[in-house]
Amino acid sequence: MKKILLSVLLSAPLWVLGQGFQVNLQGQKQIGMAGAGSALALDEASVFYNPGAVTFLEKNSVSAGVNPLLFKSAFKQTGSNVTEDVKNKIAPPFEFYAVWGPKSNKWKLGLGVYTPFGGLVDWGDNWSGKYALTSLNLKAIYFQPTLSIKITDRIGIGAGFVYNHGDVNLQRAIPVNFPDGRSGKATLDGTGTGYGWNAGLYIKTLSNISFALVHKSKVITKLDGGSAEFEVPKSLEGSFPAGNTFNAELPLPATTSLGVGIPLSKSTVLAFDASWVQWHIYQDLSFDYATNTPALVDTKSARNYRDGSSFKLGINHQASEKLALRAGVGYAFSPVQDGYVTPEAPDADRYILSAGLGYTPTHHFEVNASFFFEDVKSRKQKNIETGLDGTFKTLVYAPGISLTYKW
Amino acid sequence: MKKYILNSFVAAIILFAAACKPEIETPAGTTAGQANFSKYIAVGNSLTSGYADGGLYLEGQKVAYPNLIAAKMATVGGGAFTSPFFSEEHLNGSGYISLTALVNGTPTLTPVVDKLAIRDAAKHLDKYSGEIQNLGIPGMRVDLAFAPAFSAANPFFERLLTDAQVGTTSYFQYVQTKNHTFFSLWLGNNDVLGYALNGAVTVSTDPTTTLTDKVTFSSLYANFLNALTAGGQKGIVGTIPDVTAVPYFNTVTVAALLNAAKAINPAAAAIYIQTGTGAVRSATAEDLIRLPFQSEGIFGKPNGSGIPYGLHPLNPIENRWVLDKDEVIKVKDYVNSYNGTIKSLASSKGLAIADTYAYFNQVKTGINVQGVGINASFITGGAFSLDGIHLTPRGNAVIANVFIDAINAKYGSTVPNIDITQYRGVKFPN
Numbered sequence: 001m002k003k004i005l006l007s008v009l010l011s012a013p014l015w016v017l018g019q020g021f022q023v024n025l026q027g028q029k030q031i032g033m034a035g036a037g038s039a040l041a042l043d044e045a046s047v048f049y050n051p052g053a054v055t056f057l058e059k060n061s062v063s064a065g066v067n068p069l070l071f072k073s074a075f076k077q078t079g080s081n082v083t084e085d086v087k088n089k090i091a092p093p094f095e096f097y098a099v100w101g102p103k104s105n106k107w108k109l110g111l112g113v114y115t116p117f118g119g120l121v122d123w124g125d126n127w128s129g130k131y132a133l134t135s136l137n138l139k140a141i142y143f144q145p146t147l148s149i150k151i152t153d154r155i156g157i158g159a160g161f162v163y164n165h166g167d168v169n170l171q172r173a174i175p176v177n178f179p180d181g182r183s184g185k186a187t188l189d190g191t192g193t194g195y196g197w198n199a200g201l202y203i204k205t206l207s208n209i210s211f212a213l214v215h216k217s218k219v220i221t222k223l224d225g226g227s228a229e230f231e232v233p234k235s236l237e238g239s240f241p242a243g244n245t246f247n248a249e250l251p252l253p254a255t256t257s258l259g260v261g262i263p264l265s266k267s268t269v270l271a272f273d274a275s276w277v278q279w280h281i282y283q284d285l286s287f288d289y290a291t292n293t294p295a296l297v298d299t300k301s302a303r304n305y306r307d308g309s310s311f312k313l314g315i316n317h318q319a320s321e322k323l324a325l326r327a328g329v330g331y332a333f334s335p336v337q338d339g340y341v342t343p344e345a346p347d348a349d350r351y352i353l354s355a356g357l358g359y360t361p362t363h364h365f366e367v368n369a370s371f372f373f374e375d376v377k378s379r380k381q382k383n384i385e386t387g388l389d390g391t392f393k394t395l396v397y398a399p400g401i402s403l404t405y406k407w
Numbered sequence: 408m409k410k411y412i413l414n415s416f417v418a419a420i421i422l423f424a425a426a427c428k429p430e431i432e433t434p435a436g437t438t439a440g441q442a443n444f445s446k447y448i449a450v451g452n453s454l455t456s457g458y459a460d461g462g463l464y465l466e467g468q469k470v471a472y473p474n475l476i477a478a479k480m481a482t483v484g485g486g487a488f489t490s491p492f493f494s495e496e497h498l499n500g501s502g503y504i505s506l507t508a509l510v511n512g513t514p515t516l517t518p519v520v521d522k523l524a525i526r527d528a529a530k531h532l533d534k535y536s537g538e539i540q541n542l543g544i545p546g547m548r549v550d551l552a553f554a555p556a557f558s559a560a561n562p563f564f565e566r567l568l569t570d571a572q573v574g575t576t577s578y579f580q581y582v583q584t585k586n587h588t589f590f591s592l593w594l595g596n597n598d599v600l601g602y603a604l605n606g607a608v609t610v611s612t613d614p615t616t617t618l619t620d621k622v623t624f625s626s627l628y629a630n631f632l633n634a635l636t637a638g639g640q641k642g643i644v645g646t647i648p649d650v651t652a653v654p655y656f657n658t659v660t661v662a663a664l665l666n667a668a669k670a671i672n673p674a675a676a677a678i679y680i681q682t683g684t685g686a687v688r689s690a691t692a693e694d695l696i697r698l699p700f701q702s703e704g705i706f707g708k709p710n711g712s713g714i715p716y717g718l719h720p721l722n723p724i725e726n727r728w729v730l731d732k733d734e735v736i737k738v739k740d741y742v743n744s745y746n747g748t749i750k751s752l753a754s755s756k757g758l759a760i761a762d763t764y765a766y767f768n769q770v771k772t773g774i775n776v777q778g779v780g781i782n783a784s785f786i787t788g789g790a791f792s793l794d795g796i797h798l799t800p801r802g803n804a805v806i807a808n809v810f811i812d813a814i815n816a817k818y819g820s821t822v823p824n825i826d827i828t829q830y831r832g833v834k835f836p837n
Contacts, residue, residue, distance in 0.1 A: 074429040077777065079812070079824030081436030081482060085428065128826040131778030175779045175789060175801075177831040233835035235509040378431060387775030393429040 021119045021138060021345055022253075022277065024310075024352075025067040025093045026112075028368035028402040032356015033314020034328025035372075036271040038259030039212035041202065042316070043404065044097035047112035047146050050212045050259065051158025052200035054099055054148035055108045062098045065402025067372065069093055071121060072397070073346050077128050077390040078380065084127045091120035095402070101148075110146035112160070115139060116216075117252050121344055129343045130173040130183070132386045136344040137169045140221065140252060144198055154206075159199035166192045166221040166250055170344070178233050188246060188287075190226020194219040196252075212259035212273075218281055221250040228289060230296075239295035247288045253308075253335075254278040267318040275312075279305040279335035301385055308335035312352065324358035326370070339384040346392035348379035366404040373397055436482035440819030442641045444485035448540045448587040449473030450635065451594050451645075454806075455543025456563065457490075459792040459799065462503030462519075463545055463563060465493045467792075470800040470830060472807040473541050473591060479811060479823045480589075491535035491567055497524035501532060501562075504793050506786065507836055514786055516702065516793055532566040539567060542582055548597040549627050550619040552578035557614075583634050590635045591810060593645030593763070595749065598624060599741045600796070603650045606697060606727035607683050607734035618741055625748040632752050643759040643814050646746045648767035650738055654785035655795035656695040656730060657771075664696070668707060668718055679723035682731040687723045693732035698785065698795040700728045759817035761810040776805060777828055789832035800830035 027045025030037035038049045041056035044063050069091045076083045093115040101108030117140040125134050141164065148158030168191075174184035196219035204210045224247050230240035257275040264270055282305040288298050314328030330352030341347060356370035376394035383389070449455050449471075456463055457471030468474070468490055477488030493500040499522040508515035524533040544564045551557040558564045558581075559574035568576060598619035602609060605616045619627075635642060650656065661678050668675035677689035690696075700706065706724075707715045714722040730738065746764050753760050770790055773782035781802075782788040785795055790802035798806060804827040811822045 072427075072429055074431055076431040076433055076435075077824060077826060079433075079435055079808070079815075080826065081433070081823040082826070083431050126829075128828050129778055130828055173828075175828075175832060177834050179834050179837050181831045181834065183831075233837045235506075235836040238511075383778075385775070386778040388778045389776075391431050391433070393431045395427055395429045397427070 021117050023069070023093045023115055023118050025069070025372060025398055025400060026095050026114045026116065027097075028065050028356060028370045028400050029316065029326065029358060030314070031067065031370040031372050031398075031400055032326030032328065032354055032368070033271055033316060034312040034330040034352045034354045035310070036259065036273040036312040036314035036328060036330070037261075038200070038214050038257050038273050039202070039210040039261035040269060040271050040316070044099040044110065045095065045112075047097050047099065047110040047144060047160065048095070048114055048116075048198070050200035050202055050214045051110065051146045051148050051160050051198055052156045052202035052214070053212065054110045054146060054158050055101070055106065055150045055156045056202065056204070057099055057108065059406040060100045061404055061406040063402050063404035064094070064096045065368070065400055066092055066094045067370070067398045067400030069120075069396065069398040071119070071394065073121065073392060073394040075123070075127070075129060075343065075346070075390050075392050078382070080128070080390070082128075084123065087122040087124060089120050089122050091118060093118060093398070106150040108148045110148060110158075110160070112144040112146065113141065114144075115141055119344060123343055125173065125185075129388050129390075131175050132172065132383070132388045133343045134171045134173055134185075135169075136171075137167070139167045140219075140250075141165045142219075146198070154204045156202040157200070158202075159197060162196040162198055162217070162219060164194040164196070164219045164221050164252070166194065166223065168192075168223065168226070168250070174230065174232060176232055176236055184230065184232040184236070187229045187231075188226060189229075190223040190246070190248070192221045192223035192250065194221030194250070194252065208263050210261035212257070212261075214257045214259070216255045218254040218278065219252040221252060223248045223250065236295070239293045241291045241293065244296075245290040248286065251281045253281055269316050271314045271316070273312045275310045277308040277310070277335065279308050282335075303340060304337055305335045305340070306337055309333045314354070322360050326354075326356035326358070328352070328354040330354075338381065341379060341381040341392065342383060342386075343388065343392075346376070346379070346394055348377040348392070348394075350374050350376040364406055366406065368402050368404070370400045371398070372400065434821045435823040437821050438819070439483040440815070440821070442814065442818040442820050443588040444480040444483060444822075445588050446486055446540070446586060447473070447477055447480060447488060447589045447591070448542055448582065448585045450582050450590060450592045450631070451543045452547040452597050453543065453545035453797060454596065455541065455591075455593055456545050457541075457543070457803070458545045459794070459797045460503040460505065461794040462499075462501040463493075464500035464503050464519075465495070465498035467503075467800075468492050468500075468541075470803050471541060471543065472798075472803045472810065473543070475804055475807040475825050476591070476810055476822070477540070479825060483820055483822055488540050489538045490541035491537075491539050493524045493533060496522065497533055498522050500524045506793060506833060509786075509836065530562060532562050534566050536569075540585065540587075542585070544578060546597060546615060547578055547594065548601065548615065548619065549595050549624055549631070550598060551614060552594070552631070553627060554614075579630065579634065583637075587635075588640055590640060590642035591645070592631060592635060592642065593761070594631070595624065595628065595647045595745050596650075598745065599647065599738055600650050603730055603734075603738050604655070604697070604796075607730055607738070608727045621741065621744045621748075624745055625752075628748055629752055632756055632758070636756055636758075641758065641818060643761055643810055643817070644749055644753045645761045645810070646749055646764040647742050648763050649742055651695060651730075651735055652767045652771040652783060653796050654783055654788065654791050655698045657783060658698050658785040658795060659696040659701045661690040661692055661694055661696065664706060664717065671707065675718055678717055679720050680717075680729045680731060681723045681726045682729070683726055683734050685726070687720050690724070690729075691732065693735065695730040695735060696724065697728050697730070700724075759813045761813045763806060763809060766806070766809050777826070779828060781805065786833050793833060799832045801827055801832045804830040
């Protein structure tokens with residue numbers, strides 16, 4: 001006689017992007033210097049760090065590198081005596097660059113393929129925040145063809161077009177229970193594309209102090225027709241129809257960087273970068289399901305990100321003709337405001353420490369290695385939307401290595 | 408050289424990753440503060456016993472809020488906690504109802520009748536003779552706790568007593584025999600709920616349908632607190648939830664009935680009820696209808712004169728199905744009075760207070776706890792079991808945290824909170 005409408009079971013948000021998703025690992029030399037180096041024409045990674053500096057590279061080159069990244073996050077619910085850790089999963093941010101131009105000409109072409117955003121967090125299926133998130137695997141791969149031109153002997157400009165291929169797989173538990181007591185599960189999986197650009201200015205003053213101004217545009221990545229699968233008891237399958245799809249948008253923010261390079265001696269150079277990450281574009285996250293039911297409504301979750309920023313200082317010392325040593329420190333301010341921290345991006349302000357070395361056995365070959373460490377501050381939060389209440393603490397370890405061939 | 412670099416690199420990674428796991432330091436689970444949890448007893452009614460889905464059965468007993476609290480007290484000096492569990496062979500205890508189908512949102516509720524712990528034709532339950540600290544007795548009231556005869560009438564109490572005690576020992580006497588160091592007392596709900604659940608109709612032969620007089624309640628509750636603190640013990644009391652905050656009174660609404668009637672006869676204009684004074688009038692949103700009405704199958708049925716039930720002043724919904732708005736006011740007044748008594752007596756004794764009245768009012772409007780939306784909706788709300796009154800395991804975990812927070816705040820203890828996501832809501836049929 002009376003129908004009982006199922007309440008909104010899926011009102012909570014599904015994912016978030018944070019500083020935690022910005023991956024600052026795009027070139028081994030720069031990583032070794034905490035990510036500074038936009039004002040240095042160090043190598044082919046300038047395609048990413050500063051397209052304006054690419055034309056000042058002496059040689060043509062190709063390089064490929066990888067930075068296996070271990071994101072170690074822990075969570076403790078407020079009032080609990082149990083600390084829960086994410087599973088040890090290695091995310092593989094990588095970079096590939098090629099730079100070519102006729103010798104002693106005023107221009108160079110470049111290509112970069114790199115992963116500026118991503119996240120791999122797996123809290124397991126039965127942790128205390130499972131109804132907010134169980135796992136996220138997000139990858140954004142940018143393809144960037146680039147042209148760099150020397151305007152004068154001391155000024156270069158460059159710009160690249162960015163095409164983004166994004167992949168996302170997000171899983172969470174649904175608080176409905178099967179007869180055996182286990183929870184339902186939602187899996188959202190999709191790919192998307194987006195476009196943007198990356199442009200830079202490089203100026204080398206007469207004192208050999210260099211400056212950089214770089215802007216990487218926002219890349220709004222649209223996910224269309226991703227699959228939305230729900231594992232629920234049969235009696236609820238009508239509310240969570242099979243074969244459902246969703247559309248969503250991932251707003252990847254613009255970054256503006258100012259860089260300075262200061263030569264301390266013939267063999268030692270200092271680099272400083274200040275970056276402004278324009279996360280304010282991330283005001284809400286919306287999911288539009290192809291099929292809606294009373295229990296599965298489209299969601300629009302407030303995110304209210306503010307802009308983030310980072311400051312990085314690095315040093316590069318050419319110890320011998322073949323060996324270079326590097327180190328760096330940095331600090332980044334989180335864009336995530338209180339009340340919006342989530343387990344997929346347990347973000348907070350963070351310290352950055354790095355070290356690296358380069359070895360050049362011949363004129364053609366070069367190997368570079370780095371170690372990048374981030375200490376994300378402990379942050380006690382109660383999420384406004386989900387009510388997830390506890391303290392997050394994260395440490396990030398990313399060793400890396402790259403091989404370069406130059407001619 | 409290259410090999411050397413690589414080797415040292417790998418070694419560095421291994422060292423770093425192994426040594427540097429993030430640590431979060433909190434005081435949870437480090438101290439009992441001024442409390443002594445070595446022997447905790449839980450005094451109360453069905454909520455304390457773990458009663459759920461219209462029955463007392465083993466799964467519910469295991470996740471009763473006192474049992475969840477006691478497990479956490481163990482980290483700060485709490486001892487063993489014993490409960491009168493039904494055996495595995497008779498794990499369905501008194502029997503309960505389960506959700507066997509949900510078609511277009513309409514539930515089918517089916518009694519579970521196997522593996523019962525019913526020992527005789529008079530429906531007495533399997534006896535339990537071991538040590539007991541969860542002293543929750545479904546149906547227990549503050550007034551009847553002082554009536555020795557009730558120990559024979561209530562099968563849940565009867566099963567805990569020896570033959571000599573049955574009918575001669577009152578609940579009040581019984582709870583004083585446990586040598587406890589800490590107690591919880593969540594009692595009094597039934598002193599008003601029994602009346603409300605019967606549609607505010609008091610049956611003269613059934614003392615569980617009466618309202619306990621406010622002054623009587625006050626003096627008897629004081630007796631309880633005096634007895635439980637006689638040895639200087641510390642403890643916690645729970646306030647009584649607003650009985651109108653439970654799905655039992657909020658699922659079958661007047662508006663829903665009218666919509667159902669209009670679907671069949673668009674001319675239907677009003678629902679008619681018989682009030683507690685015997686008057687017949689059209690129902691408003693302030694009149695509450697009991698949950699079992701929906702499965703009774705009488706709504707809209709024509710009587711001998713062809714007048715449909717509930718849709719005409721000459722064939723109204725009977726008083727026993729309805730808590731009319733004046734009765735709601737009366738019931739709320741008693742709840743407020745009892746709660747005033749509970750709080751002032753507990754404060755004068757320096758005891759912790761778990762204000763479940765305030766908490767359930769929040770649940771009624773909906774709260775998000777650790778990623779789980781919880782509200783007072785029937786079946787989907789997550790907190791209330793299939794009887795619309797008692798708690799699911801998830802509801803027990805949430806309420807246990809309300810008690811733990813109040814205990815910690817009062818006594819400076821750090822009893823850890825419970826991870827509510829480990830506990831289920833209603834089981835949906837597969």
